[in-house]
Amino acid sequence: MTFVKTTKMTSLTEENYLKAIYKLHEKTGAMVSTSSLAENLQINAASVTDFIKKIAAKKLISYEKSKGVMLTERGRIIAINIIRKHRLWEVWLVNNLGFKWDEVHEIAEQLEHVISDELIEQLNKHLGYPKADPHGDLIPDAKGRFIKTGSKPLIDCKKGDKVKFTGVAEHSNSFLQYLTKSNIKLGDELLVESIEEFDKSFQVKINRKERKLLSKDVVKNLLVVIEKRY
Amino acid sequence: MTFVKTTKMTSLTEENYLKAIYKLHEKTGAMVSTSSLAENLQINAASVTDFIKKIAAKKLISYEKSKGVMLTERGRIIAINIIRKHRLWEVWLVNNLGFKWDEVHEIAEQLEHVISDELIEQLNKHLGYPKADPHGDLIPDAKGRFIKTGSKPLIDCKKGDKVKFTGVAEHSNSFLQYLTKSNIKLGDELLVESIEEFDKSFQVKINRKERKLLSKDVVKNLLVVIEKRY
DNA sequence: ATACATATTTAGGCTCTCCTAAATTTATTT
DNA sequence: AAATAAATTTAGGAGAGCCTAAATATGTAT
Numbered sequence: 001m002t003f004v005k006t007t008k009m010t011s012l013t014e015e016n017y018l019k020a021i022y023k024l025h026e027k028t029g030a031m032v033s034t035s036s037l038a039e040n041l042q043i044n045a046a047s048v049t050d051f052i053k054k055i056a057a058k059k060l061i062s063y064e065k066s067k068g069v070m071l072t073e074r075g076r077i078i079a080i081n082i083i084r085k086h087r088l089w090e091v092w093l094v095n096n097l098g099f100k101w102d103e104v105h106e107i108a109e110q111l112e113h114v115i116s117d118e119l120i121e122q123l124n125k126h127l128g129y130p131k132a133d134p135h136g137d138l139i140p141d142a143k144g145r146f147i148k149t150g151s152k153p154l155i156d157c158k159k160g161d162k163v164k165f166t167g168v169a170e171h172s173n174s175f176l177q178y179l180t181k182s183n184i185k186l187g188d189e190l191l192v193e194s195i196e197e198f199d200k201s202f203q204v205k206i207n208r209k210e211r212k213l214l215s216k217d218v219v220k221n222l223l224v225v226i227e228k229r230y
Numbered sequence: 231m232t233f234v235k236t237t238k239m240t241s242l243t244e245e246n247y248l249k250a251i252y253k254l255h256e257k258t259g260a261m262v263s264t265s266s267l268a269e270n271l272q273i274n275a276a277s278v279t280d281f282i283k284k285i286a287a288k289k290l291i292s293y294e295k296s297k298g299v300m301l302t303e304r305g306r307i308i309a310i311n312i313i314r315k316h317r318l319w320e321v322w323l324v325n326n327l328g329f330k331w332d333e334v335h336e337i338a339e340q341l342e343h344v345i346s347d348e349l350i351e352q353l354n355k356h357l358g359y360p361k362a363d364p365h366g367d368l369i370p371d372a373k374g375r376f377i378k379t380g381s382k383p384l385i386d387c388k389k390g391d392k393v394k395f396t397g398v399a400e401h402s403n404s405f406l407q408y409l410t411k412s413n414i415k416l417g418d419e420l421l422v423e424s425i426e427e428f429d430k431s432f433q434v435k436i437n438r439k440e441r442k443l444l445s446k447d448v449v450k451n452l453l454v455v456i457e458k459r460y
Numbered sequence: 461a462t463a464c465a466t467a468t469t470t471a472g473g474c475t476c477t478c479c480t481a482a483a484t485t486t487a488t489t490t
Numbered sequence: 491a492a493a494t495a496a497a498t499t500t501a502g503g504a505g506a507g508c509c510t511a512a513a514t515a516t517g518t519a520t
Contacts, residue, residue, distance in 0.1 A: 013477065034498060047478050049499055054476095066485060066498055097352040110344045116337050122327040243507065264468060277508050279469055284506090296468055296515060 012113055014055060015082050016041060021061060021071055022079035031068030080144040086112040087133035088123055094134040095127065101134040102176035135176070136167025136186050136223060154190065154214075154222040155200065161192045163224035170221040182212065190224060242343055244285060245312050246271060251291060251301055252309035261298030310374040316342035317363035318353055324364040325357065331364040332406035365406070366397025366416050366453060384420065384444075384452040385430065391422045393454035400451040412442065420454060 010018075020040045024032045034052070038045040056063035060075035071079060089111040093104040121142070124130075131147065132138050140146045151166045165188045168175065179185070184206060193211070194203040200216035214222070240248075250270045254262045264282070268275040286293035290305035301309060319341040323334040351372070354360075361377065362368050370376045381396045395418045398405065409415070414436060421435040430446035444452070 011476080035496090043477090044479060045498065046480080046500080051477075093349075097349070097356055099348075099352065103348075107344070107346050107349050110346070111341075114337070114340045114344075116340070118329075118333075119323075119327070119337050122329065126327055241506080265466090273507090274509060275468065276470080276510080281507070 010078060015078065015113060017051060017055060018060060018071065018075050018079040019082050021069055022076065022083065025070065031070055033068045077144050080140050082112050084140050085120055087137055087139045088120065088127065090133045091127050091130045092123060102173045104134065135171060149225060151223040151225045154202065154219040154224045155216065157192050157224065159192050159195055160230045161226055162228040163190050163226050165190055165222055166225050167223035168221055169223055175221060240308060245343060247281060247285060248290060248301065248305050248309040249312050251299060252306065252313065255300065261300055263298045307374050310370050312342050314370050315350055317367055317369045318350065318357065320363040321357050321360045322353060332403045334364065365401060379455060381453040381455045383450055384432065384454045385446065385449040387422050387454065389422050389425055390460045391456055392458040393420050393456050395420055395452055396455050397453035398451055399453055405451060
């Protein structure tokens with residue numbers, strides 16, 4: 001095993017800001033506001049203004065006063081790298097250590113900041129080069145590239161669609177625990193038997209066995225890949 | 231899996247100070263001086279004085295001005311816990327990720343600060359409750375207790391002693407790599423065939439096969455358990 | 461016991477990351 | 491368009507953890 005030494009040039013705080021900006025941008029598709037960052041990071045908005053000026057000076061983000069921030073290419077690479085590490089650690093925690101999918105987030109939030117390219121390479125190999133984390137979120141490669149999968153919310157599907165459940169759009173413990181309790185797992189096949197016009201609730205058949213009623217709030221947050229549409 | 235939440239009340243810096251104090255005390259058996267701490271932590275002595283006053287106020291160490299510091303029971307528990315985590319992670323890195331024994335220290339220095347009792351419990355279980363790390367250093371239990379093994383430096387042995395190599399007293403990469411190169415591994419059986427009076431070099435037979443000459447500097451740093459003395 | 465060398469502490473200061481309060485800008489309502 | 495509300499920035503400040511330079515204490519050699 002021969003590797004190049006990793007040098008620390010990004011602080012924990014910086015990593016967390018970049019990650020938060022990345023995630024908020026993913027969610028809204030727009031520039032990220034000071035207040036959304038402040039809320040996400042649980043930090044005072046004035047402190048956020050301070051800090052984003054610093055990382056803007058480092059060219060990790062572009063900042064338009066009173067408008068918001070965006071990641072530069074350099075910032076995006078750092079952010080994606082943290083997300084990659086976070087997801088790999090989550091796979092390990094679930095597959096190798098026996099944690100449940102709703103128990104791993106906080107631990108991975110710590111592990112993601114450990115710096116060692118060798119470690120991540122070996123971990124990735126050890127895990128068998130997983131494509132997605134335990135919630136179905138895709139794991140980018142070492143160069144920060146994602147593979148497109150064409151998944152979309154179940155709510156966008158039609159009656160008769162046969163789909164595979166591949167991820168969640170909502171990561172709260174309550175949602176994850178609801179799915180666990182309902183015995184709905186990643187990889188399950190869902191057949192849309194009927195859709196209630198009034199409240200957008202879905203009647204689905206899971207793995208050709210159980211029939212289940214899923215509320216709008218649930219089907220909005222189940223990401224699926226269409227297997228057969230008729 | 232149900233566990234109690236771990237609360238962070240010790241900073242990274244504090245953890246590193248306590249660990250350093252523990253290790254320096256282990257080595258010398260005496261109070262730990264400001265300068266030795268400064269050197270060990272690569273920090274200015276004046277900064278050390280500052281900081282030890284703070285952790286003394288928190289009753290993690292006892293501090294006698296101009297004399298040095300010692301861990302209190304509370305400080306000792308924290309220090310041992312970090313060491314426990316460090317050693318468990320080293321076992322994982324070597325046994326599961328394929329790192330060599332001279333490659334794991336810096337990575338474990340980061341991992342040891344991850345806070346989650348659940349994680350450590352699961353890791354310990356995953357590893358099969360190891361008794362020692364890849365260098366033979368004992369792993370204390372969750373309560374901070376060490377098991378005594380009665381190991382001692384090979385240099386204290388006599389001609390004819392048959393011993394098992396169980397640990398190293400020196401952890402430098404150069405020493406570890408020397409042993410690897412010489413094909414001397416933890417668990418090997420060493421038979422002391424002769425001792426050169428003049429330079430304290432040892433002629434040993436390894437695993438009843440190879441004969442090898444070990445210098446004083448080597449035999450001082452090989453920790454062994456006597457299997458048979460005649 | 462005195463003088464010199466070494467170790468330790470004190471004093472003052474710096475950077476990082478956060479805060480509150482006040483000022484300013486932007487958005488919304490009427 | 492003016493008034494109000496909400497978001498953002500500025501100004502001033504704090505604690506943690508580090509530094510250098512100077513002062514003091516401790517240890518050593520004569």
